[in-house]
Amino acid sequence: MSKSGESVTVMDNLCVAANGSSYTLRQPLSCGWTFGQSGALRMPAVADCVKKEDDSFRYMKLPPPVVVSRLDEAVASALLHRVNLGGETLFLTLAQAATNLAHYTGSMAHMYHVLRNAGHYGLTSTPTRIVIAVEGITSPSFKDPHGFHSILLRAAAGGGPIHHVNVGPAFPLREEPPAGDPALGGVPGGGPVVTVVLNNAVVSALVRPVDSALCMRRVVIPNFPRGRWFIPASDLPVPSGLLPPHGAPPEVVQQAVADAALWRRQQMEAEGDAPADATPWRAAVFAALVPPLTGGRPVMARRLTYLVRARRRAFDEPSEARVQELFRRVATRHRLVLDVVNFGNVSFSEQLRSVVHSAVLVGIHGANLVNTLYAPRGAHLIEIFPRKFSHNMYVRGGDAGLGYTAMALEEPGQTDYKGLSALEAFQRA
Incomplete structure (x- = not known):
């Protein structure tokens, strides 16, 4: 245990x-x-x-x-x-x-x-x-x-x-x-x-x-x-x-x-800075892709990857447009390539290939962040939480050795995340 x-x-x-x-x-x-x-x-x-x-x-x-x-x-x-x-x-x-x-x-x-x-x-x-x-x-x-x-x-x-x-x-x-x-x-x-x-x-x-x-x-x-x-x-x-x-x-x-x-x-x-299983697990998954991900360890590039959610826990259309515009400005200012990725539209292999060179990854809390654990060691994950909700699932990239920052959405008049009470009860358990 x-x-x-x-x-x-x-x-x-x-x-x-x-x-x-x-x-x-x-x-x-x-x-x-x-x-x-x-x-x-x-x-x-x-x-x-x-x-x-x-x-x-x-x-x-x-x-x-x-x-x-x-x-x-x-x-x-x-x-x-x-x-x-x-x-x-x-x-x-x-x-x-x-x-x-x-x-x-x-x-x-x-x-x-x-x-x-x-x-x-x-x-x-x-x-x-x-x-x-x-x-x-x-x-x-x-x-x-x-x-x-x-x-x-x-x-x-x-x-x-x-x-x-x-x-x-x-x-x-x-x-x-x-x-x-x-x-x-x-x-x-x-x-x-x-x-x-x-x-x-x-x-x-x-x-x-x-x-x-x-x-x-x-x-x-x-x-x-x-x-x-x-x-x-x-x-x-x-x-x-x-x-x-x-x-x-x-x-x-x-x-x-x-x-x-x-x-x-x-x-x-x-x-070091990541659990002993993390690096060999990444290598094993890359080798198991069809075709395998070649070239050895992924090399970090100046790449900002924004993981879009299209259904539950997603921004409404006006907010989504504002968020993507903000990331475009940030990417331009810091000379980063911006990738906007919707994992729901691509295969698992393509999902992994979209994160293996990312320096910074941003997304709303949920299963769409699982694949961030395949980002290069030293990459940074920014996790966005709904109002009054947090979870430790993706801290350090799910303990995969990534840098990590949590951001909570707190605006005047904003309603609580739907299902908040059930999630709070789950966390207490």
């Missing part, structure tokens, strides 16, 4: 039945140490760990598993005919919210983080398989090699083969490991084997009608990042290898605390 609450649940012997119930054997609850707001090392309360584990299953649209003494006796009927996956499997479900670019980017960036830092979470190696159950998202979204679902999945998974299952069962697969869809990239040995189960009610399409459950020897369940795309070194959980064994004497615990504090300082010094 990170300082801000991102979490990863790792379990042995998890079985998911076709009816949606799940089962596991009793296993010790090991809750990783993290650093508190003051910077001191702390062990989260057991109750917090249990809640995070429950949250992981709720995020997957599954009830928390029933703990049984034997998987082949107490729940024999549910697990009578099961498919077993060996090794370590990253298991993720995506519901309707993942049609939103911001939500989906969060899921993929966090999965990327877990795969890159597997050892931090007690894994012996990078998981060899990723299983993604997709509910409520149309198949073409994942089958379009130019769409953001395919591009970000390729970037997060690390280049391994991607296998689609339109109608169950997903397991057993026709071939092990699957060759994947050549149109979507990926090669055997390039990364974990990815199985995307489309049009799925979470688990009903994972196994054949004659099978009753899918059992995973070891499963990794990433939760969702909290208001950012990357976890800075100051917030990372302590790697499992640095944790003292349960019941260790005080002097061993004291040494572990000193070792963890040293590790944290080293990570923060090496990180």
Whole structure:
């Protein structure tokens, strides 16, 4: 668990039945140490760990598993005919919210983080398989090699083969490991084997009608990042290898605390002005574009990019005209090229190509700002907020290492942003 609450649940012997119930054997609850707001090392309360584990299953649209003494006796009927996956499997479900670019980017960036830092979470190696159950998202979204679902999945998974299952069962697969869809990239040995189960009610399409459950020897369940795309070194959980064994004497615990504090300082010094995942994530996404973005790291140009909103939370026409005229004057004064971009009219690849050379980006708060995280390091984001509303989602470019300024629209007689009360309640929660 990170300082801000991102979490990863790792379990042995998890079985998911076709009816949606799940089962596991009793296993010790090991809750990783993290650093508190003051910077001191702390062990989260057991109750917090249990809640995070429950949250992981709720995020997957599954009830928390029933703990049984034997998987082949107490729940024999549910697990009578099961498919077993060996090794370590990253298991993720995506519901309707993942049609939103911001939500989906969060899921993929966090999965990327877990795969890159597997050892931090007690894994012996990078998981060899990723299983993604997709509910409520149309198949073409994942089958379009130019769409953001395919591009970000390729970037997060690390280049391994991607296998689609339109109608169950997903397991057993026709071939092990699957060759994947050549149109979507990926090669055997390039990364974990990815199985995307489309049009799925979470688990009903994972196994054949004659099978009753899918059992995973070891499963990794990433939760969702909290208001950012990357976890800075100051917030990372302590790697499992640095944790003292349960019941260790005080002097061993004291040494572990000193070792963890040293590790944290080293990570923060090496990180620089952006979280360690930010730069390689950008490179992975650029390489996953069709065609790939070539030329290495994007070079910042004297470019001011204004991201227009055309529907919700947009300026009215007279105000929009005044805003664009203001930006034209600013660009002329500072010898900048002005780009006015409406992401709703261009493909995901074109969206990224419109920001990779920007020095300054300006836009109204919302999902249209997600792609600013692909701007060059050192670029500056100016976020415009409706009256009486603010949010920390895009501070530092979503913790991607950008400069950042927030501007609130406050004019006499202006009405509050529609839906303000609901958003305030969400932020308090």
